[in-house]
Amino acid sequence: MNSNIVKRNELLAQTVIKGLQSRNMSGYYAASREEALSIALSLIPEGSTATMGGGVSVHEIGLVDALKNGNYSFIDRDDYADKREAALLAYDADVFLASCNAVTSDGVLVNIDGNSNRVSAIAHGPKKVIFIVGMNKVCDDVDGAMKRARNVAAVTNAQRFNISTPCSKTGTCMDCKSPDTICCQFLITRYSRHAGRIHVILVNDNLGF
Ligand code: SF4
Numbered sequence: 081m082n083s084n085i086v087k088r089n090e091l092l093a094q095t096v097i098k099g100l101q102s103r104n105m106s107g108y109y110a111a112s113r114e115e116a117l118s119i120a121l122s123l124i125p126e127g128s129t130a131t132m133g134g135g136v137s138v139h140e141i142g143l144v145d146a147l148k149n150g151n152y153s154f155i156d157r158d159d160y161a162d163k164r165e166a167a168l169l170a171y172d173a174d175v176f177l178a179s180c181n182a183v184t185s186d187g188v189l190v191n192i193d194g195n196s197n198r199v200s201a202i203a204h205g206p207k208k209v210i211f212i213v214g215m216n217k218v219c220d221d222v223d224g225a226m227k228r229a230r231n232v233a234a235v236t237n238a239q240r241f242n243i244s245t246p247c248s249k250t251g252t253c254m255d256c257k258s259p260d261t262i263c264c265q266f267l268i269t270r271y272s273r274h275a276g277r278i279h280v281i282l283v284n285d286n287l288g289f
Contacts, residue, residue: 128153129174
């Protein structure tokens with residue numbers, strides 16, 4: 081990565097971290113995917129029950145493999161025929177892992193969900209929530225974050241899963257009411273009432289989408 085971009089990411093991350101702290105959330109900057117994995121594991125005591133609701137970035141830093149191969153109880157929803165059963169287990173987990181559709185430079189988190197198990201677990205339930213967020217997801221403000229979430233994250237997810245929505249064909253959000261829409265719930269996390277619950281690891285890399 082270009083050294084000027086690295087410097088920019090490092091400085092911008094410090095601004096995001098200050099914003100997160102002002103909202104009773106914790107922020108960390110990782111210079112690499114390896115460092116992000118190390119920070120994440122330092123936040124997850126051995127023996128913890130952990131799960132997630134999707135999240136390419138979590139896989140990209142190797143966190144899922146580390147938990148599966150380590151001394152943790154990882155709830156993998158792919159192991160469950162009944163997805164609702166797996167989703168309900170998340171609410172009582174020690175740790176919930178997620179990527180984020182967008183984060184503002186002053187620390188607001190924006191997430192969109194279709195099934196909505198992910199945003200509901202982020203909002204309430206698991207004792208700790210750890211976000212893995214590439215610096216490509218930092219936006220100026222909530223308006224920019226919402227636009228990114230809809231026009232980049234949601235569209236790419238719809239195309240990834242080959243879902244029958246207008247955006248799968250046009251490449252941009254058409255504000256649909258398709259039965260298959262993956263934009264049912266919008267969660268804007270502007271403050272955490274519970275200190276020590278939400279942790280955001282900002283990674284000097286392009287992760288997810
Ligand atoms: S077209 Fe529909 S599914 Fe696609 S991003 Fe917009 S609201 Fe979401």
